[in-house]
Amino acid sequence: MKLRYLLFLLLPFFVTSCKKENQKPFIPKNHLADFITEKSQFFDLDTIEFKEIIGKYGTKIRYVRDYFNLKQNDKVQLELIELYDFNEILYRNIQTLTTDNELLETSGVLKIVFTSNGKKLNLRKGEKIIVYPPKRKLKNNTIFLSESDHTGNIKWKITSQNYRLFSIYRGGGIWIETLIDKDSIPYYKKINLNSIGHETYEKYLSKDLIVKDFFILNQNDTNWINIDRFVKNTSKINFKLNDKSNKFSGFDSYIVYKNINSFIHESKFENDILFENIPISGTTYIIIVGSYRTQIYYDKITLNEKLDNSEIQLNMKKTTKEELKNLFKQ
Known part of the structure; x- marks a missing residue:
């Protein structure tokens, strides 16, 4: 009788342990990486x-060799990635x-890296590289440079132009x-x-003296560059997701916005699905993606100010990579 009672008490532990053993340690993943088409130039x-x-x-990039510390015969190579398609x-x-956790809307992202002998080059102190994006890309935008947070996610720091x-x-x-x-x-x-x-005063006035459609890169600035504007009139909410499965x-979670070129990515462990200071702008969704064995699961939830400080139950459903890609289409 005592043995039966002991087994009864231990049964939940064994069931939970079996489930945990079937779980692989969580590693954040880019589930959309297979759809990348733009390559380095x-x-x-x-x-x-x-x-x-x-x-x-x-x-367009104005390259001047003397702006870098190079030996006479050092050969230089530029790697350029142009991402003007939000997808x-x-x-x-x-x-x-x-x-500072402020939401941006992007008009394009560039990667600009100069190398020589397999090593990244930095500009000499005081020198500046001039970059011209395609026409009108800089209108009402400014330039941000990449920084990585503790999870490896890129965040952006505004520059002075x-x-x-x-x-x-x-x-x-x-x-x-x-x-x-x-x-x-x-x-x-x-x-x-x-x-x-x-020369006449009228000729002088008619001359196009000032060029604005460019930005400059200083020492150590060459890497990922974002052409952005701040998204105005956002509110922020906190919420928690609950998974009973x-x-x-x-x-992996993605906060996506209808009709604006913006998104946020966060990775969460099973026991920490708390989201804080999430920007809300217009129609806003969160897409949650998880993997169990070889199967991908997802849930898509509409977010709004009414969900502030709430707890939301997840309803994870099977999906494929292609179906997941379609979830992000606006």
């Missing part, structure tokens, strides 16, 4: 002193969240395009007016 610059490099989608950004799991290319008159009909601080434009305009001499050791 490589440009062999050899020992060329100056070159304007143009990517297949129109990104490609999503498939690479490049989320649109700042280091306080520069303009300004044409300065050097005499004899020669104008030199020069990189200047935008606050000094009135000063250089005055210099031009004093130097024109035989006991199948999953962890989850």
